[in-house]
Amino acid sequence: MTDLALEPASRGAPQTSSRGAISIRNVVKTYGSGASQVTAVDDCSFEVAAGEICMVVGPSGCGKTSLLNAIAGFHDITSGEILIDGETICGPDRPMAAPGPDRVVVFQNGALFPWKTNLENVAFGPTMQGTMTEAAAKARARSLLAEVGLDDVAERFPGEISSGMRRRVEIARAVINEPRVLLLDEPYRALDALTKQVMHEALLELYYRNKVTIFFITHDLEEAVFLGHKLVISTARPCRPKTIIEVDIPHPRDRSVITSPRFRELMEAAHEAVRQEAVAAFQAGDKEG
């Protein structure tokens, strides 16, 4: 594994947060058995610091989602261990983590309740769990919607807003639960470039105001370098870090960083690492996504 700590990363350092550090230690995940056995993740180890935005990039089918699902508690691991803030969530004694409100997943095709307003959707979790009164949850939901630029559609229904706006509502709905870790699996994959820009700015705005660790899977290298404190570039299947790139561009960031020479250098380093693995995946018979 190469570690491209090209310059001190202190200016682009993560949010000061004491919550949400992820330790992935020697994780193996296999599916099936015998001739049909697939090893999706193999001897995978890396650390995500509390409050860090960690972008996970790799060829299609390399095992990124399998790793995210293990952290979320959607399936077990075959061996190894995953810890959050030093506490084992899955490991030798408990192969499957219990899903919990401390780790919230936002999918590409997340589902909002179509019969509830956007405000009600965001307020739903804490109201249901009884962690906030309905009035407090709605007030918090309103302020989160404002942070992602959606205050004017709070009373509208999900079916009345664009898919990019719905993604922002979903992220606000995740953040209201004050998770330690936000797990994002290509949430913006289907969106056009301009809508993605709005998404990125909204996500960063939420991130700057709410301390959370972000574990974000993407195929989009510009998205990865723009948002991330670090890029974990995976090998072709099975998933394990091939290269870790520290993005030493200071936060808060805006779109102007994209034209900086440093951004281009980091993009090139990421592109080269991904290209090598995409070729390896292709040679192994997989298709690049």
Ligand SMILES: Nc1ncnc2c1ncn2[C@@H]1O[C@H](COP(=O)(O)OP(=O)(O)OP(=O)(O)O)[C@@H](O)[C@H]1O
């Ligand atoms: N439930 C399952 N049963 C059997 N095999 C599975 C299962 N889930 C995933 N796999 C296999 O594990 C491998 C890794 O899949 P995974 O979805 O983790 O990759 P990925 O990197 O997230 O892919 P993509 O970028 O295309 O979403 C693939 O070969 C996939 O077919």
